[in-house]
Amino acid sequence: MQKNILIIGACGQIGTELTYTLRAIHGNDKIIASDIREGNSELVQSGPFELLDATDLNAVEELVAYHEIDEVYLMAAMLSATAEKFPMRAWNLNMNSLFNILNLAKEKKISKIFWPSSIAVFGPKTPQQLTPQNTIMQPTTVYGISKLSGEGWCEYYFNKFGVDVRSLRYPGLISWKTQPGGGTTDYAVEIYHKAINEGHYTCFLESNTELPMMFMDDAIRATLELMNADSKKVKQRTSYNLSGMSFTPAEIAKSIQAKIADFKISYKPDFRQEIADSWPSSIDDTSAQKDWGWKSKFDLAKTTEIMLQKIGS
Ligand code: AKB
DSSP states (O other), X not given: OOOEEEXXXXXXXXXXXXXXXXXXXXXXXXXXXXXXXXXXXXXXXXXXXXXXXXXXXXXXXXXXXXXXXXXXXXXXXXXXXXXXXXXXXXHIIIIIHHHHHHHHHHTTSOSEEEOOEEGGGOOTTSOSSSBOXXXXXXXXXXXXXXXXXXXXXXXXXXHHHOOOEEOEEEOEEEOSSSOOOSOSTTHHHHHHHHHHHTSXXXXXXXXXXXEEXXXXXXXXXXXXXXHHXXXXXXXXXXXXXXXOEEEOHHHHHHHHHTTSTTOEEEEOOOTHHHHHHTSOSSBOOHHHHHHHOOOOOOOHHHHHHHHHHHHHO
Protein backbone atom coordinates (compact mmCIF):
# COMPACT_ATOMS: atom_id res chain seq x y z
CA MET A 1 0.00 0.00 0.00
CA GLN A 2 1.23 3.49 -0.83
CA LYS A 3 2.25 5.28 2.35
CA ASN A 4 1.67 8.91 3.15
CA ILE A 5 3.68 12.04 2.36
CA LEU A 6 4.29 14.85 4.86
CA ILE A 7 4.94 18.42 3.73
CA ILE A 8 6.47 20.60 6.44
CA GLY A 9 6.09 24.31 5.71
CA ALA A 10 3.09 23.61 3.48
CA CYS A 11 1.70 27.14 3.69
CA GLY A 12 4.81 28.82 2.29
CA GLN A 13 5.49 29.85 -1.30
CA ILE A 14 6.75 26.45 -2.50
CA GLY A 15 4.90 24.31 0.04
CA THR A 16 1.49 25.54 -1.10
CA GLU A 17 1.96 24.57 -4.74
CA LEU A 18 3.75 21.35 -3.83
CA THR A 19 0.80 20.35 -1.64
CA TYR A 20 -1.74 21.03 -4.42
CA THR A 21 0.35 19.15 -7.00
CA LEU A 22 1.02 16.12 -4.80
CA ARG A 23 -2.66 15.98 -3.77
CA ALA A 24 -3.66 16.00 -7.45
CA ILE A 25 -1.26 13.09 -8.13
CA HIS A 26 -1.74 10.86 -5.05
CA GLY A 27 -5.16 11.88 -3.70
CA ASN A 28 -5.90 14.47 -1.01
CA ASP A 29 -5.84 12.06 1.93
CA LYS A 30 -2.31 10.82 1.20
CA ILE A 31 -0.71 14.25 1.50
CA ILE A 32 -0.45 15.59 5.05
CA ALA A 33 0.16 19.34 4.98
CA SER A 34 1.73 20.93 8.05
CA ASP A 35 2.96 24.35 9.09
CA ILE A 36 3.60 26.39 12.22
CA ARG A 37 0.47 28.41 11.33
CA GLU A 38 -2.56 27.96 9.12
CA GLY A 39 -2.26 29.26 5.58
CA ASN A 40 -4.95 29.74 2.98
CA SER A 41 -8.23 27.99 3.68
CA GLU A 42 -8.31 26.07 0.37
CA LEU A 43 -5.06 24.31 1.26
CA VAL A 44 -6.09 23.62 4.86
CA GLN A 45 -9.50 22.29 3.84
CA SER A 46 -8.51 20.25 0.78
CA GLY A 47 -6.89 17.47 2.84
CA PRO A 48 -5.29 16.65 6.20
CA PHE A 49 -3.59 19.64 7.86
CA GLU A 50 -1.59 19.69 11.12
CA LEU A 51 -0.04 22.55 13.06
CA LEU A 52 3.61 21.59 13.52
CA ASP A 53 6.78 23.20 14.83
CA ALA A 54 9.49 21.64 12.65
CA THR A 55 12.12 22.14 15.37
CA ASP A 56 10.14 20.06 17.92
CA LEU A 57 11.48 16.52 17.47
CA ASN A 58 8.80 14.85 19.60
CA ALA A 59 5.99 16.57 17.73
CA VAL A 60 7.49 15.66 14.34
CA GLU A 61 8.07 12.06 15.41
CA GLU A 62 4.52 11.67 16.76
CA LEU A 63 3.01 13.11 13.59
CA VAL A 64 5.12 10.82 11.39
CA ALA A 65 3.99 7.77 13.39
CA TYR A 66 0.33 8.81 13.59
CA HIS A 67 -0.05 9.45 9.85
CA GLU A 68 2.22 6.55 8.79
CA ILE A 69 4.48 8.90 6.88
CA ASP A 70 6.98 7.45 4.44
CA GLU A 71 8.28 10.52 2.62
CA VAL A 72 8.93 14.06 3.86
CA TYR A 73 9.29 17.36 2.00
CA LEU A 74 10.90 19.75 4.49
CA MET A 75 10.10 23.20 3.08
CA ALA A 76 10.15 25.22 6.34
CA ALA A 77 13.02 27.73 6.39
CA MET A 78 13.90 31.30 7.22
CA LEU A 79 15.02 33.02 3.98
CA SER A 80 17.97 35.29 3.31
CA ALA A 81 16.72 38.77 4.21
CA THR A 82 14.91 37.77 7.43
CA ALA A 83 17.79 35.51 8.47
CA GLU A 84 20.16 38.50 8.46
CA LYS A 85 17.89 40.12 11.07
CA PHE A 86 17.48 37.00 13.25
CA PRO A 87 20.66 34.90 12.77
CA MET A 88 20.19 32.54 15.72
CA ARG A 89 16.51 31.93 15.00
CA ALA A 90 17.39 31.22 11.37
CA TRP A 91 20.14 28.78 12.34
CA ASN A 92 17.86 27.03 14.84
CA LEU A 93 14.99 26.63 12.36
CA ASN A 94 17.03 25.82 9.26
CA MET A 95 19.36 23.30 10.94
CA ASN A 96 17.31 21.64 13.69
CA SER A 97 14.35 20.96 11.42
CA LEU A 98 16.77 19.21 9.05
CA PHE A 99 18.43 17.16 11.80
CA ASN A 100 15.01 16.04 13.05
CA ILE A 101 14.09 14.64 9.66
CA LEU A 102 17.53 13.19 8.86
CA ASN A 103 17.53 11.36 12.20
CA LEU A 104 14.05 9.92 11.64
CA ALA A 105 15.31 8.57 8.30
CA LYS A 106 18.46 7.20 9.95
CA GLU A 107 16.20 5.32 12.39
CA LYS A 108 14.22 4.00 9.37
CA LYS A 109 11.03 5.77 10.47
CA ILE A 110 10.79 7.44 7.04
CA SER A 111 12.40 6.36 3.79
CA LYS A 112 12.85 9.44 1.58
CA ILE A 113 13.43 13.17 2.12
CA PHE A 114 13.36 16.29 -0.02
CA TRP A 115 15.21 19.28 1.41
CA PRO A 116 15.60 22.55 -0.51
CA SER A 117 18.95 24.28 -0.81
CA SER A 118 19.51 27.58 -2.62
CA ILE A 119 21.78 29.66 -4.83
CA ALA A 120 22.61 31.32 -1.48
CA VAL A 121 25.21 28.58 -0.87
CA PHE A 122 27.46 30.53 -3.25
CA GLY A 123 29.39 33.64 -2.28
CA PRO A 124 31.30 36.61 -3.71
CA LYS A 125 34.35 34.44 -4.53
CA THR A 126 32.23 32.01 -6.60
CA PRO A 127 32.42 32.40 -10.41
CA GLN A 128 29.34 34.55 -11.11
CA GLN A 129 28.41 33.51 -14.64
CA LEU A 130 27.21 29.95 -15.25
CA THR A 131 28.25 28.95 -11.76
CA PRO A 132 29.37 25.28 -11.87
CA GLN A 133 27.93 22.48 -9.73
CA ASN A 134 31.19 22.12 -7.81
CA THR A 135 33.07 25.35 -7.19
CA ILE A 136 34.20 27.82 -4.51
CA MET A 137 31.24 28.38 -2.15
CA GLN A 138 32.06 30.57 0.91
CA PRO A 139 28.59 32.16 1.41
CA THR A 140 28.52 35.45 3.32
CA THR A 141 24.89 35.34 4.52
CA VAL A 142 23.38 33.57 7.54
CA TYR A 143 20.92 31.79 5.25
CA GLY A 144 23.67 30.72 2.83
CA ILE A 145 25.83 29.38 5.67
CA SER A 146 22.88 27.33 6.97
CA LYS A 147 22.08 25.95 3.50
CA LEU A 148 25.72 25.02 2.78
CA SER A 149 25.98 23.31 6.19
CA GLY A 150 22.71 21.50 5.49
CA GLU A 151 24.03 20.24 2.16
CA GLY A 152 27.05 18.82 3.96
CA TRP A 153 24.83 17.04 6.49
CA CYS A 154 22.62 15.59 3.74
CA GLU A 155 25.65 14.10 2.01
CA TYR A 156 27.01 12.82 5.33
CA TYR A 157 23.75 11.06 6.25
CA PHE A 158 23.60 9.54 2.76
CA ASN A 159 27.19 8.27 2.90
CA LYS A 160 27.20 7.07 6.53
CA PHE A 161 23.64 5.86 7.04
CA GLY A 162 22.22 5.38 3.53
CA VAL A 163 19.58 8.10 4.07
CA ASP A 164 17.86 8.83 0.74
CA VAL A 165 17.82 12.63 0.91
CA ARG A 166 17.54 14.67 -2.29
CA SER A 167 17.99 18.38 -2.80
CA LEU A 168 17.90 21.26 -5.28
CA ARG A 169 19.59 24.65 -5.13
CA TYR A 170 16.52 26.72 -5.98
CA PRO A 171 17.02 30.08 -7.66
CA GLY A 172 14.54 32.90 -6.89
CA LEU A 173 11.04 31.48 -7.44
CA ILE A 174 8.24 33.34 -9.19
CA SER A 175 4.66 32.34 -8.38
CA TRP A 176 1.18 33.84 -8.38
CA LYS A 177 -0.66 31.55 -5.92
CA THR A 178 1.36 32.41 -2.81
CA GLN A 179 3.76 35.31 -2.25
CA PRO A 180 7.26 34.64 -0.91
CA GLY A 181 8.37 36.15 2.39
CA GLY A 182 11.74 37.27 3.68
CA GLY A 183 13.86 36.59 0.61
CA THR A 184 16.10 38.74 -1.56
CA THR A 185 14.57 37.54 -4.82
CA ASP A 186 11.04 38.45 -3.59
CA TYR A 187 11.12 41.62 -5.69
CA ALA A 188 10.48 39.50 -8.79
CA VAL A 189 7.03 38.59 -7.44
CA GLU A 190 6.18 41.91 -5.75
CA ILE A 191 6.81 43.78 -9.01
CA TYR A 192 3.89 42.02 -10.77
CA HIS A 193 1.45 42.76 -7.94
CA LYS A 194 2.53 46.43 -7.85
CA ALA A 195 2.38 46.70 -11.65
CA ILE A 196 -1.23 45.58 -11.65
CA ASN A 197 -2.43 47.31 -8.49
CA GLU A 198 -0.44 50.57 -8.54
CA GLY A 199 1.25 50.90 -11.95
CA HIS A 200 4.56 51.61 -10.21
CA TYR A 201 7.21 49.66 -8.28
CA THR A 202 10.11 50.85 -6.15
CA CYS A 203 12.70 48.10 -6.37
CA PHE A 204 14.99 47.33 -3.40
CA LEU A 205 17.75 46.15 -5.78
CA GLU A 206 19.67 48.15 -8.37
CA SER A 207 18.50 48.09 -11.98
CA ASN A 208 21.40 45.94 -13.24
CA THR A 209 21.50 43.23 -10.53
CA GLU A 210 21.24 39.98 -12.47
CA LEU A 211 20.03 36.94 -10.51
CA PRO A 212 18.99 33.35 -11.36
CA MET A 213 15.20 32.90 -11.27
CA MET A 214 12.60 30.23 -12.08
CA PHE A 215 8.85 30.05 -12.63
CA MET A 216 7.14 27.96 -9.93
CA ASP A 217 5.75 25.33 -12.33
CA ASP A 218 9.32 24.51 -13.39
CA ALA A 219 10.45 24.35 -9.74
CA ILE A 220 7.66 21.95 -8.75
CA ARG A 221 8.32 19.76 -11.81
CA ALA A 222 12.06 19.69 -11.02
CA THR A 223 11.33 18.70 -7.41
CA LEU A 224 9.06 15.82 -8.41
CA GLU A 225 11.36 14.65 -11.22
CA LEU A 226 14.28 14.49 -8.78
CA MET A 227 12.18 12.68 -6.15
CA ASN A 228 10.94 10.17 -8.74
CA ALA A 229 14.37 9.55 -10.28
CA ASP A 230 15.99 6.15 -9.81
CA SER A 231 18.24 6.40 -6.74
CA LYS A 232 21.31 5.38 -8.77
CA LYS A 233 20.84 8.43 -11.01
CA VAL A 234 20.94 10.84 -8.07
CA LYS A 235 24.70 11.35 -8.01
CA GLN A 236 24.82 14.70 -6.18
CA ARG A 237 23.92 14.07 -2.57
CA THR A 238 24.73 17.60 -1.45
CA SER A 239 22.29 19.43 -3.77
CA TYR A 240 21.80 20.00 -7.51
CA ASN A 241 22.33 23.28 -9.33
CA LEU A 242 19.06 24.20 -11.05
CA SER A 243 18.62 26.84 -13.73
CA GLY A 244 15.56 28.48 -15.29
CA MET A 245 16.34 32.04 -16.46
CA SER A 246 18.39 35.04 -15.37
CA PHE A 247 17.36 38.69 -15.49
CA THR A 248 17.85 42.11 -13.89
CA PRO A 249 15.15 44.36 -12.39
CA ALA A 250 15.41 46.55 -15.52
CA GLU A 251 14.77 43.52 -17.75
CA ILE A 252 11.72 42.27 -15.80
CA ALA A 253 10.36 45.85 -15.84
CA LYS A 254 10.79 45.94 -19.62
CA SER A 255 8.93 42.63 -20.01
CA ILE A 256 6.05 44.09 -17.93
CA GLN A 257 6.08 47.32 -19.99
CA ALA A 258 5.57 45.19 -23.11
CA LYS A 259 2.14 44.36 -21.62
CA ILE A 260 1.43 47.44 -19.47
CA ALA A 261 2.95 50.34 -21.41
CA ASP A 262 2.70 52.96 -18.64
CA PHE A 263 4.22 50.79 -15.87
CA LYS A 264 7.04 52.67 -14.08
CA ILE A 265 9.92 51.39 -11.97
CA SER A 266 12.27 53.30 -9.66
CA TYR A 267 15.19 52.02 -7.58
CA LYS A 268 15.92 52.39 -3.88
CA PRO A 269 18.46 49.66 -2.96
CA ASP A 270 18.52 48.59 0.71
CA PHE A 271 20.47 45.99 2.75
CA ARG A 272 19.30 43.25 0.36
CA GLN A 273 21.55 44.67 -2.37
CA GLU A 274 24.62 43.32 -0.56
CA ILE A 275 23.03 39.86 -0.34
CA ALA A 276 22.16 39.89 -4.05
CA ASP A 277 25.67 41.07 -4.96
CA SER A 278 27.13 38.01 -3.22
CA TRP A 279 25.09 35.57 -5.36
CA PRO A 280 25.68 34.27 -8.90
CA SER A 281 24.12 35.84 -12.00
CA SER A 282 23.49 32.56 -13.78
CA ILE A 283 23.74 28.84 -13.00
CA ASP A 284 25.14 25.86 -14.90
CA ASP A 285 22.80 22.90 -14.26
CA THR A 286 24.49 20.37 -16.58
CA SER A 287 24.66 17.78 -13.77
CA ALA A 288 20.87 17.86 -13.27
CA GLN A 289 20.38 17.61 -17.05
CA LYS A 290 22.71 14.64 -17.38
CA ASP A 291 21.80 12.74 -14.21
CA TRP A 292 17.98 12.88 -14.27
CA GLY A 293 17.06 14.70 -17.48
CA TRP A 294 16.21 18.18 -16.18
CA LYS A 295 15.11 20.84 -18.71
CA SER A 296 13.38 24.12 -17.84
CA LYS A 297 10.37 25.34 -19.86
CA PHE A 298 9.61 28.91 -18.77
CA ASP A 299 11.48 32.02 -19.90
CA LEU A 300 10.89 35.61 -18.75
CA ALA A 301 8.35 36.52 -21.47
CA LYS A 302 6.19 33.46 -20.70
CA THR A 303 6.50 34.03 -16.95
CA THR A 304 5.42 37.67 -17.28
CA GLU A 305 2.47 36.74 -19.46
CA ILE A 306 1.16 34.17 -16.93
CA MET A 307 1.89 36.31 -13.84
CA LEU A 308 0.04 39.36 -15.21
CA GLN A 309 -2.87 37.27 -16.40
CA LYS A 310 -3.28 35.29 -13.15
CA ILE A 311 -2.75 38.18 -10.71
CA GLY A 312 -4.96 40.45 -12.79
CA SER A 313 -7.89 38.04 -13.03
C1 AKB B 1 15.89 34.15 -1.02
O1 AKB B 1 15.87 35.17 -1.74
O2 AKB B 1 16.34 34.14 0.12
C2 AKB B 1 15.40 32.85 -1.61
C3 AKB B 1 16.50 32.02 -2.20
C4 AKB B 1 17.20 32.50 -3.40
O3 AKB B 1 16.80 30.99 -1.69
N1 AKB B 1 14.40 33.10 -2.60
